[in-house]
Each structure stands twice: as structure tokens, then as C-alpha cells.
Amino acid sequence: MARLVDAKLLYPLNAWFTSAELEDFLPTVLEQGTIDGRLYALGAFESAVVLYFNRDVFNAAGVTTPATGQSWSWPEFLSACAKVRHQGIEPVALHMNESADEWFTYAFSPLVWSGEGRLISTDGKRVSGVLASPENVRTLTAWQQLFRLEFAATDPVDPDPFGHGRSAMDWSGHWMARPHVTDLGDKLGVLPLPRMGDKSFAPCGSWCWGIARQSKHPELAALWLQWVTDSEHGIVPIVRANGAIPARRSAFAFFAEYAHAPYALFRDQLERSARPRPRTPYYATLTQRFAAALRDIARGADVERRLQEAEREIQRVIDRRN
Amino acid sequence: MTTTIRHSRRVAWAFLAPALILLGVFVAWPLLRAAIWSFTNADLLAPNDSHWTGVSNYADVLTDPQFRRAFGNTALFALMVVPVQSAVAFVLALWVNRPEHPWRWLRAVFFVPVVVSMPVLAVLWTMLYQPVQGSENGLINVAVRWLGIPPQAWLSDPPLALPAIAFMSVWQGLGLQMMVFVAGLQGVPRVLLEASRIDGANAFQRVVHVVIPAMRNTIIFVITVTTILAARLFVQPYLMTRGGPGNRTRSLIQLIYENTFVSQDLGRACAIAMLFLGLVAALTLLQRRWSTEERT
Amino acid sequence: MIRRPAMAWVLSLLTAAVFLAPLLWMLGASFREEAQIFHHGFGEWFSRSGWTIENYVEGWRRAALGRALMNSLLQVALIAGVGLLVNAMAAFAFARLEFRGRDPLFALIVVMIILPVEVLAVPMFFTARDLGLTGGFTHAMAGLTVPFFAKAFNIYFLRQHFLSLPIELEEAAAIDGAGTWRQFWQLALPSIRPALATVVLLDLLAHWGDFLWPLMISTRAETRTIQLSLANLFTQPPVQWGQILACAVIATLPVLALFRFFQRHIVNTDIRTGIK
Numbered sequence: 001m002a003r004l005v006d007a008k009l010l011y012p013l014n015a016w017f018t019s020a021e022l023e024d025f026l027p028t029v030l031e032q033g034t035i036d037g038r039l040y041a042l043g044a045f046e047s048a049v050v051l052y053f054n055r056d057v058f059n060a061a062g063v064t065t066p067a068t069g070q071s072w073s074w075p076e077f078l079s080a081c082a083k084v085r086h087q088g089i090e091p092v093a094l095h096m097n098e099s100a101d102e103w104f105t106y107a108f109s110p111l112v113w114s115g116e117g118r119l120i121s122t123d124g125k126r127v128s129g130v131l132a133s134p135e136n137v138r139t140l141t142a143w144q145q146l147f148r149l150e151f152a153a154t155d156p157v158d159p160d161p162f163g164h165g166r167s168a169m170d171w172s173g174h175w176m177a178r179p180h181v182t183d184l185g186d187k188l189g190v191l192p193l194p195r196m197g198d199k200s201f202a203p204c205g206s207w208c209w210g211i212a213r214q215s216k217h218p219e220l221a222a223l224w225l226q227w228v229t230d231s232e233h234g235i236v237p238i239v240r241a242n243g244a245i246p247a248r249r250s251a252f253a254f255f256a257e258y259a260h261a262p263y264a265l266f267r268d269q270l271e272r273s274a275r276p277r278p279r280t281p282y283y284a285t286l287t288q289r290f291a292a293a294l295r296d297i298a299r300g301a302d303v304e305r306r307l308q309e310a311e312r313e314i315q316r317v318i319d320r321r322n
Numbered sequence: 323m324t325t326t327i328r329h330s331r332r333v334a335w336a337f338l339a340p341a342l343i344l345l346g347v348f349v350a351w352p353l354l355r356a357a358i359w360s361f362t363n364a365d366l367l368a369p370n371d372s373h374w375t376g377v378s379n380y381a382d383v384l385t386d387p388q389f390r391r392a393f394g395n396t397a398l399f400a401l402m403v404v405p406v407q408s409a410v411a412f413v414l415a416l417w418v419n420r421p422e423h424p425w426r427w428l429r430a431v432f433f434v435p436v437v438v439s440m441p442v443l444a445v446l447w448t449m450l451y452q453p454v455q456g457s458e459n460g461l462i463n464v465a466v467r468w469l470g471i472p473p474q475a476w477l478s479d480p481p482l483a484l485p486a487i488a489f490m491s492v493w494q495g496l497g498l499q500m501m502v503f504v505a506g507l508q509g510v511p512r513v514l515l516e517a518s519r520i521d522g523a524n525a526f527q528r529v530v531h532v533v534i535p536a537m538r539n540t541i542i543f544v545i546t547v548t549t550i551l552a553a554r555l556f557v558q559p560y561l562m563t564r565g566g567p568g569n570r571t572r573s574l575i576q577l578i579y580e581n582t583f584v585s586q587d588l589g590r591a592c593a594i595a596m597l598f599l600g601l602v603a604a605l606t607l608l609q610r611r612w613s614t615e616e617r618t
Numbered sequence: 619m620i621r622r623p624a625m626a627w628v629l630s631l632l633t634a635a636v637f638l639a640p641l642l643w644m645l646g647a648s649f650r651e652e653a654q655i656f657h658h659g660f661g662e663w664f665s666r667s668g669w670t671i672e673n674y675v676e677g678w679r680r681a682a683l684g685r686a687l688m689n690s691l692l693q694v695a696l697i698a699g700v701g702l703l704v705n706a707m708a709a710f711a712f713a714r715l716e717f718r719g720r721d722p723l724f725a726l727i728v729v730m731i732i733l734p735v736e737v738l739a740v741p742m743f744f745t746a747r748d749l750g751l752t753g754g755f756t757h758a759m760a761g762l763t764v765p766f767f768a769k770a771f772n773i774y775f776l777r778q779h780f781l782s783l784p785i786e787l788e789e790a791a792a793i794d795g796a797g798t799w800r801q802f803w804q805l806a807l808p809s810i811r812p813a814l815a816t817v818v819l820l821d822l823l824a825h826w827g828d829f830l831w832p833l834m835i836s837t838r839a840e841t842r843t844i845q846l847s848l849a850n851l852f853t854q855p856p857v858q859w860g861q862i863l864a865c866a867v868i869a870t871l872p873v874l875a876l877f878r879f880f881q882r883h884i885v886n887t888d889i890r891t892g893i894k
Contacts (some may be wrong), residue, residue: 003586007367090456099564099853155453155475157656159856164653284584296568299478306568313388317585320382333798334715341708344768347749349730352741359741369744422623424630430881431634434641437877439827441845442866445852446644449656449859458656461643493640554734557829561849575736579830582740595737606732 043208115139124280677861
């Protein structure tokens with residue numbers, strides 16, 4: 001979206017939505033659609049990634065979970081993995097076979113953020129010194145441990161090992177909530193993603209709508225946009241169909257499941273700890289190179305060198321435009 | 323050969339028109355556009371809003387480590403595939419160039435992978451190359467273990483990924499080369515073979531001294547075409563390894579694709595495309611130079 | 619060396635089995651249950667359990683394979699069919715008709731033979747878009763086919779064959795009052811039937827496996843070709859290996875069948891002609 005805004009292809013939406021209406025939206029929805037203080041895109045639904053776990057396996061392995069809504073620190077997470085491994089079960093499914101590059105940036109940047117690092121500078125123009133910062137090297141080396149210690153598979157075959165009972169934890173998104181609830185019922189537990197530092201971060205962000213600047217009747221498009229993001233008429237049907245998370249607070253009233261886990265955690269994260277991915281015109285390159293780096297790091301590449309290589313690749317593309 | 327029949331000129335142009343228009347619109351005009359864009363800073367989202375930047379795209383591309391890497395990968399791939407595939411195809415052609423049914427059937431067998439499209443094979447071989455995960459692995463690792471070699475992560479181990487793709491590509495394409503060689507073998511004059519047999523040459527000597535020289539143009543043709551086809555590598559790294567691991571399989575065409583749709587830098591993508599075209603043209607000219615003129 | 623025909627067959631079959639092992643595995647594994655696909659224990663292959671046609675049923679539904687198959691077949695049929703006419707007409711003009719600039723124009727066409735589609739794909743994409751050849755079904759289908767009707771190599775190849783026809787037949791027909799079109803359509807074209815079959819086959823091979831161009835043009839689900847559907851199953855979660863294999867098998871059978879059908883018309887001499 002930032003790219004489209006940069007190419008001046010989108011209409012700002014502020015004219016058609018009152019601030020009262022906008023307050024009803026989750027803060028992350030607004031943040032992901034805002035560039036330089038102006039709103040360009042709105043979504044009807046949001047997303048979340050959490051750590052699902054199997055209570056039975058945890059009990060058998062003697063793993064205790066933190067209080068509701070609290071996340072594990074990284075050492076605590078590793079220790080839980082070790083205990084599960086001891087039982088002979090794969091500790092955590094990380095979906096490294098995901099062919100969409102976006103999964104990697106989406107699911108693992110919160111680790112980078114909780115490790116007090118960034119993916120790109122605040123002005124969205126510099127990765128040199130940012131992507132391969134000492135904090136990120138530390139964070140991703142710790143992440144690489146999961147593979148070295150064989151806590152997670154580098155080339156999984158099964159797209160849903162957790163649902164098939166082959167892993168104890170699942171680092172996965174809201175879209176697996178329905179299947180997991182069906183498969184595991186009461187045995188299903190959820191935790192926020194583990195954190196590298198003191199603060200926990202959660203992924204967020206999903207599809208959204210914008211209005212093309214070439215539109216001859218933007219007010220009509222805005223009318224449609226208002227309808228599709230309306231709690232009762234727009235959001236409810238689509239969320240009922242796709243199982244995503246409503247983008248507006250008033251829409252939650254229509255979904256009873258949000259009163260308890262795992263859904264309650266999704267909402268809680270989005271309100272408190274979620275952080276949108278960087279809004280920069282170079283996001284496509286950033287995410288593709290970062291994902292490639294993560295894949296190589298998972299397979300044992302030297303973390304610092306690999307991140308520096310990614311830095312160089314991305315910075316080169318940025319520099320050409322400026 | 324000229325004709326003695328009178329045909330009206332208008333008719334001639336009528337016959338030519340569809341092809342010429344189509345080639346003009348879809349080949350000549352795009353080529354011109356690509357050439358022009360390569361000298362500008364055209365952006366994918368607004369290609370006509372660009373301005374002239376001279377050869378800066380070319381200078382940037384030629385000094386870009388990504389380009390050098392992609393060029394190196396593509397060249398390495400061609401170096402692995404062309405000799406191996408050509409040699410194996412030639413030997414197979416010698417073997418199956420017999421009129422009996424079992425051998426004619428075998429020719430069709432070798433040709434099957436050529437007919438099965440590359441995307442299908444790319445997906446299939448990704449599964450075949452699946453590394454060991456617990457109790458699961460791919461057929462290649464099963465075969466390799468059977469031969470006493472330890473199983474590998476073929477597509478994710480940096481030194482192995484490109485050779486793995488090359489192996490699969492050789493398997494896919496040797497049927498086509500073999501067919502061309504078979505056709506070429508059948509054009510070797512019988513008299514020469516008979517004469518050398520009478521002179522006491524054994525099979526190997528006949529191949530080296532009679533067959534290969536007689537098939538010179540065919541061999542050069544096959545090698546050139548195979549090299550050009552190898553340079554056009556795209557589907558395998560795109561589907562199987564996404565250019566990794568560690569950028570070891572990213573090909574030139576893949577680089578063009580990514581520059582267009584990810585970095586959205588149209589000018590640069592076209593510069594790479596023009597350089598690629600130069601490469602192909604050079605290879606083709608070499609082929610024409612080395613081929614001796616055959617009587618039609 | 620191999621005297622008895624039985625020995626020849628045994629050797630031939632063994633070689634075929636080893637060489638085609640990947641494809642045979644693809645066929646067999648497409649009928650295996652998901653959890654069994656990557657298990658290669660010898661006993662498992664012979665057991666009664668673990669076999670299913672679910673992959674085909676689910677894969678067909680999920681990837682709209684029927685639609686994709688139709689799209690691919692239609693695309694290839696159009697390119698081969700219309701292309702045949704377009705290229706043969708041009709080839710006939712270069713072979714038999716006289717007009718100013720004939721030889722330089724032909725030289726230009728020969729130069730176009732080496733142009734790889736990948737170089738042209740990006741600007742071709744813009745041209746196609748400007749001409750309205752993307753989007754809905756008819757438009758996208760046009761976008762997938764029209765740019766490929768005229769092919770420099772096919773023109774070159776067919777011209778060679780037209781040149782090798784004896785001129786006497788056409789002279790006789792001209793004396794009888796046959797116009798250019800009739801000489802072309804009723805005399806020259808049928809006489810080069812094997813060459814036509816070759817060209818159709820080459821087009822089939824080239825475009826059934828088309829990937830880069832459809833990737834750029836077919837943006838909507840209903841315009842996808844079978845290769846794109848396969849790539850989609852391969853990349854969109856949830857990745858179900860059995861369905862992917864089933865789709866791969868379905869993507870292969872038609873072209874094998876078509877190939878068998880046309881192969882009978884090809885003669886070896888054509889390959890040598892092509893080389894020149």
C-alpha cells in the first residue's frame with residue numbers, strides 16, 4: 001500500500017469517515033492504512049499469530065504455562081521445547097515450508113521487535129545498519145537455536161503437524177483457530193508468541209480496501225467502502241465466512257466466541273501488543289529478501305553475514321529510487 | 323527457387339498481412355519498447371512517466387553483485403547441463419538407433435519427460451528431493467541411501483541446489499536431443515560407414531572418425547540450442563528454490579521477473595533483458611560461424 | 619549383441635522403468651493417502667490400505683481443474699490452429715510469391731527466431747494490457763493466444779517445406795485457372811501435411827508448459843491454465859501433496875495423448891530440415 005501511495009495512486013479517505021467512526025476501528029487497522037498522517041486504506045478484518053499448544057502433551061512433559069495473556073521469555077520457551085523434546089514429540093511447528101515469503105516476515109518480525117530491533121529505519125529509507133544490527137543478530141541467532149536443537153523442522157512435509165498430533169505447539173495464525181478447536185477441543189491452549197526482551201509483540205495486518213485516485217466518483221467508492229467495513233452489514237458476513245478477526249470493536253458483539261480462548265487472546269493482542277509491519281514503498285523487496293535470509297538462517301547460515309547480505313540487496317534497490 | 327507463375331502483389335501482401343501485423347505488434351514493438359525503457363528510469367506503475375537516463379541502468383546492472391550472481395548461476399547451470407545432456411543423448415542415440423521394435427519404443431520412452439511440462443516436473447522433483455524429516459523423505463534420498471550415500475537436503479544445501487536442478491533438467495531434456503541425434507545419425511551416408519568397416523575400423527573408431535564428423539552441424543546445432551534453452555532457466559528455480567539457498571540458484575530470467583514485479587524497476591529489468599538478448603545473439607552467431615554450409 | 623528379441627525387450631523395459639521412475643512414482647503416489655506419500659517402505663507399497671482417490675476428487679474441486687484443463691486445451695488448440703493458418707500463409711508468400719522487399723523481410727523474420735519470449739515478456743505484457751487482452755475470460759484467453767499466432771520459426775520451417783514442393787503441380791493448376799488461394803489451400807498445404815503436424819506438435823510442446831506468460835496474464839481464477847493451477851496448489855496453503863500429485867497427473871495425460879496422436883505424422887527428415 002505504501003508503494004501505491006508513493007506512486008500517488010490512492011485517494012486519502014479522511015474526508016469520508018468521521019473521527020467517531022474511525023475510533024471504532026482497531027488501532028492496528030488504522031495504523032496499517034495511515035501514511036504521513038493520512039488514511040489511505042481500511043480493512044474489514046484483522047489477523048493474529050499465536051502459539052497454540054496441546055495441554056495433554058504439556059502436562060505429560062511437565063510444562064507449566066504463564067498466567068493468561070502473559071508470554072514466555074525466550075529462555076522459558078526453549079526450556080518448554082526441551083521438555084517436550086524429551087518426550088519424543090516435535091516441540092513446535094514453524095511452517096518453514098510455507099512458500100509465500102510473507103509468512104516469514106509476518107510471523108517472525110515480532111521477535112525482532114521484542115529484541116529491540118527494527119527491520120528498516122523510521123523514515124522507511126534505510127536498512128543499512130538497521131537490519132543487521134547487533135540486536136537483530138542476537139535475536140535471530142537465538143531463533144536459529146530452535147533448528148540447531150531440533151526443536152523445529154526446517155523442511156516439514158505436513159502443513160498441519162499440530163492438528164495431526166505430531167507437534168506440541170503451533171506457531172500459527174487465527175485461520176487455524178477453527179480447525180484446531182475442532183481437532184483438539186479442550187486440549188487446546190493458546191499463548192502469545194514468546195518474547196526476546198521485556199516487551200511482547202504480536203503480528204497483525206490483513207487485506208484492506210483503498211480508492212484509486214483516477215476514480216471519477218470517489219464519493220461512491222467511499223460509500224461502498226463504508227458499507228463493506230460496516231460492523232453489521234459488511235464485517236459480520238465476511239468474518240463468519242473466513243474466520244478472520246473483525247476490524248471494528250462494535251463488531252465483536254456479534255461473535256460469541258470472542259469471550260473465551262483462543263479468540264479472546266486475538267482481540268487482546270490486537271488492542272495491546274500488536275504492531276503493524278513497516279509501511280515503506282520498498283516493502284516488497286524488504287520482505288522478499290528478509291524471508292530469503294530467514295530461510296537460509298534456519299538452515300544454518302551465519303546470521304550476521306546473511307543479514308548484511310540482505311541489507312546490501314535491499315539498500316541497493318532503495319538507493320536507485322532516491 | 324523462384325516461381326514462374328504470376329501472382330498479384332496484392333495477394334502476396336494479403337497472405338503476409340496477418341503474420342506481419344502480429345509479429346509487428348507482439349514481437350517488434352515490444353522489443354523496441356524494451357530497448358527504449360532500458361535507457362530510462364521507467365517504473366512499473368507508471369512506465370510512461372519516465373525520463374532518459376542513458377546507460378546508467380546498464381552500468382548499475384553490470385556492477386550489481388546480484389546480477390553477477392545470477393549470470394554466474396545461469397552460466398554454471400549451462401556448463402553443467404549442456405555437456406552432460408549432449409553426451410548422454412548422443413550415446414543413447416547410438417544405442418537406440420536400431421529399427422527393431424524394443425528400441426523404437428525406448429526412443430519414445432526417453433522422450434516422455436520432454437512432453438511432460440516443466441512446471442509439472444519442477445513440482446514433482448521438489449517432492450522427490452524432499453530431505454529426511456523423521457520417517458519421511460523423498461524418493462531420491464531413498465535411492466541414494468540404497469547406493470550407500472547419505473541422504474541430503476538437495477534443494478536447501480547451498481552447494482547442492484543448482485546441481486540438483488541441473489540433474490533434473492538433464493533428465494527432462496535428453497530425450498529431445500536424442501531424437502535430433504537419431505535423425506542426424508540416419509543422415510550419415512551409409513557408404514562411408516561401410517567403407518570404414520571394410521578398412522577394419524571397429525565400432526568406436528567408426529563413431530569417432532566417421533559419424534561425428536558427418537554429424538558436425540547437427541552436433542553444433544544441438545549444443546547451441548541447448549545452451550540457449552539452458553540460459554532461459556526460470557521455472558525450476560522459481561518453483562523449486564525461489565532463487566535460494568543463499569542466492570545460489572537465482573537465474574537471469576528470474577532476475578528480470580523480480581526486477582519487474584518485486585522491485586518494480588522497469589528500466590533496470592529491460593536493461594537485463596537486453597543484455598540477455600545480446601548473449602543469445604552472440605551464441606547464435608557463433609553457431610552459424612562454426613557450422614559448415616550443407617547443401618540443401 | 620542382443621540376439622533374442624525377448625532379451626531386447628527385457629533390457630528395454632528395465633531401462634524404461636528406471637528412467638521413468640519419477641513419473642511412475644508420481645502416478646502411484648497420487649493415489650496414496652496424504653500421510654503415506656513420503657513413506658517409502660517397501661511393504662507399504664504392496665499393502666491394501668493407504669490408497670485413495672480422494673486426492674483427485676478434492677484436488678479437482680479445489681483447484682477447479684476442469685476449468686483449468688479446458689483453458690489449457692483451448693489455449694493450445696487456438697495457438698496451434700490459428701497459428702497454422704497464419705504462419706502457412708506467410709510461409710507460402712515467402713516461398714512462392716514475388717513482392718518487393720521479400721528477401722530482406724524474410725531475413726528479418728529469421729532474426730526473430732532467436733528472440734526468447736522472456737526478453738519480450740514484460741513489454742509484451744504492457745502491449746497486451748493496452749489492447750485489452752487481460753482481465754475476464756475472453757480477454758485473457760485472447761491474451762494467452764493472440765501474441766503467439768505468428769511465429770518466426772514456424773514461418774521459416776514451413777517455407778523450407780513449400781520450397782521443396784515441385785512447382786509443376788502449381789503451374790498445372792494455374793493453367794487450369796486456379797487462383798493463388800486455391801493453389802495454396804488445395805495443393806500446397808495438403809502436400810506438406812507431415813510438416814504441418816510437426817509444427818502443431820512443436821506448438822503443443824511449447825505452450826502446454828507455458829508458465830511465465832500465463833503467470834503475468836491470467837490474474838483471475840477462471841482464466842488460469844493447468845500449469846498455474848498446479849503452481850497454485852503448490853504455493854497456497856494448505857499444501858496437500860496428494861492433490862498436487864493428482865493435479866500433476868491430470869496436467870500430463872492430455873499432452874501425452876495428443877502427442878501420441880500427432881507423432882505418427884512426423885518424419886525424421888523434418889528434424890534435419892529444421893536444423894538447416
